[in-house]
Amino acid sequence: MFVEFREAMTSNFDMTDMGLVSYFLELEVMKTDEGIFISHKKYESNILKRFKMESCNPIKTPVQERLHLDTNGNGEFVDPTYFRSLVGSLLYLTSTRPDIIFGVGIISQFMETLNQSHLQAAK
Numbered sequence: 551m552f553v554e555f556r557e558a559m560t561s562n563f564d565m566t567d568m569g570l571v572s573y574f575l576e577l578e579v580m581k582t583d584e585g586i587f588i589s590h591k592k593y594e595s596n597i598l599k600r601f602k603m604e605s606c607n608p609i610k611t612p613v614q615e616r617l618h619l620d621t622n623g624n625g626e627f628v629d630p631t632y633f634r635s636l637v638g639s640l641l642y643l644t645s646t647r648p649d650i651i652f653g654v655g656i657i658s659q660f661m662e663t664l665n666q667s668h669l670q671a672a673k
Contacts, residue, residue: 562628569652573592576590576592577589577590577594577646578591578669579606580591588646589646589668590643590645590647592613593642593643594643597636597639597640599673600639601636601639601645603673606673607649609636610629610668611652612649612650612652612653613624613652613656617656617671619656619657619659619660619668619671621660621662621663621669622663623642625665625666625670626665626666627664627665627666628665628666628668628669630661630664630666632669633661633664633668633669633672634661634673636669636672637654637658637661637672638671639670640657641658653671656671
């Protein structure tokens with residue numbers, strides 16, 4: 551059935567068969583005897599480099615306990631483009647990291663009035 555599908559697709563569309571996928575849209579695909587696994591290891595590394603966080607210490611919980619953010623916040627204002635880029639990168643990462651969805655949801659609420667406390671929570 552797979553061979554028939556591939557032949558139908560290549561006859562109707564201009565495409566080539568490049569074999570099994572291993573890397574697609576920043577997703578790494580690994581096939582083992584246990585199943586197929588996807589990850590964002592390289593993408594995670596690129597995010598850390600882009601936002602200058604390679605030497606940061608990892609934490610066990612993605613959201614600080616009793617984190618309270620509001621629109622007033624603390625500290626000076628942050629470049630909105632930089633913050634939105636960070637939040638967008640984290641949103642894409644949630645497809646393989648469901649443990650960060652809650653934290654990303656919290657910080658994504660503060661796209662309009664940003665300051666240093668919001669950026670610190672995102673990092």
